[in-house]
Amino acid sequence: MKDHQCKNNSKPVNRVADDNLRVIQSILHETSDLKSRRITYQESAGMIIYLESIADTEKIQQSVIEPLNRAMDKAQPVEQVITNTELSLIEELHKGVGKLLNGSCLLTLDGMSSMYAVNVTNQLTRTPEEPSNEKVVRGSHEGFVDSLTQNLGLIRKRLENENLVIKQYVMGQTSNTKLAVVYMDDLVNKEVLAEIFRRIEGISVDMAFSPGYLEEFLENKTLSPFPQMLPTERPDRTMAHLLDGRVAVLSEGSATALILPVTFLSFFQSPDDFNSRVLSGSFFRMLRMVSFLVAMTLPAVYIAIIGFHFEILPNELILPVKASLEGIPFPPIIEAFVMVFTIELIREAGVRLPTPIGQTIGIVGGLVIGDAVVSAGFISNVMVIVIAVTAVASYTVPTYEMGSSIRILTFPLMIAASLLGFLGIVMGLIVILLHLCKLESLGTPYFSPFAPLNVSGLKDAVIRFPLWKMNSRAMDALPQNRRQHNSKGWKRK
């Protein structure tokens, strides 16, 4: 357990069971869920101590009390009597308290200078459901749950391999949250792994309630608009990333696995790409890339055209655009800001509300405001179209984090476009691109395989090659073993 507890409570176990209970009670500040039950085993009085809230009383009864009663007359040591799989002998009280908080029950007997800790954790589980923010059309519909052991089980079930390693950490000075680092030992880059361990060990926080909370402590550039680690609730996605030589971090009480190091492209991949046929998979992926560009630049381009470069439109287009602008009191940048702001309002309101009300908000916000604002003559028709397309495009990105960072990036581009037209957009894009080239996720290039250019990596970038063509792993995580076994064995003679 943690150091600060050792300092206060490093007392040896008492020979009298009642004294032990009293000390433990005082350590836990007389908490109400601390329960005890007196027992007698082979003429010595004893006590079973447990925390009612996390211990499973059924398990205590089955694996501790019943075997003890049955073996009352035989002269057997306790180790042989108790049928539970996890049993440990404890010499010091503070360790016992640590076990207690983990969900074990303590068995203390008069005349013994140590106690037994038996694992009787109450597994509070829910059934694996499909994560609502990472739905797929075909393929696995399982998602992570809130229990760490069950999540690790979900990964193990998919990767029956002796190289899958799980390293546990305890995180959070106060919360003592369990954290698991999962990787494939024969694939992961040892230097990256060592760096991850170094960073995890260096973090000191009071509370670590989810991997997403840790993300800020682990990443290099917190102020970057781009997420540098991929949170996912899908075990199949986690598995695929582990097989690319990446590392997953899971924590107790959270249904999210954090995958690192990742690239920019990982946020645009979906298991659906690989479940569907090559052509449609590639098409949808290209659609997402295009929608990324559209979501980021479309309002800016429109503002630039309206404000500076009307002449770029062909004659046939000028008339309808000009007609819709007639009588609009605001400059295009204000129009755009009002509309983007409204859409963000609707989104933020809809996210937190229960589904039926959320739909109402969508209808009121989308239809009523959109329609009324145009007929009132505040906002031009074309602007409503532009902003609506932008909003829809920003939601096609399969990960929520990337979608929100795109939406944040539209604002500086819109301002730049309103000041300098196309020049502003190009300058803004240069800065964003430079930032992407400079960004590293744990020392590995973030914008790979585009920069640094990696031709074999491009097979799984904008389009997806057939699986049997992808014979090398993604290079960005610098895996130990480049070759990947994908072949149509039957096609060779």
Added chain:
Amino acid sequence: MKLKKEDTITSFQFIFLIIQAQVGVGILSMPFSIYTEAGHDGWISVLIGGCVVQVLLILFWILMKRFPSMTLYEILDTTTGIFIGSIIKGLYFIYFVLVGSSILSLFAEMINIWILPLTPRWLLIVLMAGIGIYAVRGPVKFLARFYVFVSFMLIIFVLLVIYSFFEVDYLNILPIGQKGIMPIINGTEKALFSMLGFEMYFIVAPYVNSTSIKKLKSASISNAVVTIFYSFLTLICILFFGLNEFKLVPEPLLYMIKSFSFKVLERIDLLFLSLWIVSVATSYMAYLFAASRGLMSYSKKNKEHTPFVLYAAIPSVLISLIPEGVYKIGEFTTFVTYLSYIFVFGLPVMLLLLSLLTHRKEKQQS
């Protein structure tokens, strides 16, 4: 595979670094300035210019082979001694800053003429310099990654220009060599000025993690690409405009592209200019890097150029604000290009001779 901690780039990235340093602000007016000297044989001048650059690159390579892990600045220190070395280093720093500021002022002028006539020049210059500062701070490998990525745009460049093949008149290049040899040689001079940027070989070559001969190969490939690209552009402009019209168009590429119109986009020259801005930015970044790397060589403690970028960028911005109007900027640019005779052609050759005569070499670590 190893995590790359040290700041090196690959020879593949080196190709694009030099291409992007060479292709820059001058590309819009290059065909015109060559045409004024060489007439409709300008494309031959460009090819000859490419050969001259190749010879120079080989000379550079011989020099750099003797000092594999040194940039120009460290070579100066070793061959000419600390005192003279630091004076010449200072001159080189000034030269790179001057080239940087000529890029900035040409850029601002072109934007004022073509896109934003009312935007103040200083704003454009400061913004571009800001981008340059952001780019150059940090390891060279990040810069190289960016250069490789934006090189995709050169392909779009070429595609836009190729479209004009539908409207050219092939008879315009005939008769070849009508005016004789001298105009072609004069045109070569102009072509060489547009190809400047290959002197980055001196600064960047030590960062390339590769053998010396491979570095030469990379530089030669980039020279070949740029030469072919430039002569292609010149040729197409000659074919498109013909003798009489060419005299009226100082930015022939833009005028040519402006004349096309597609169903969706009416003015493609705006798109073309947007791509051109990226090329301008990359060559400015290259010179900014060269200048700040020069400042770094004065400092004994610092092993990174990042803290010096600002000191290189500020003078380039200030100098670029001085010349106003097309003619002043033209004079300034011509002055800077003539300086390159000394710094790109003269001094390196002298250095090579000096190091050959004195048998100075970098001490091999073994």
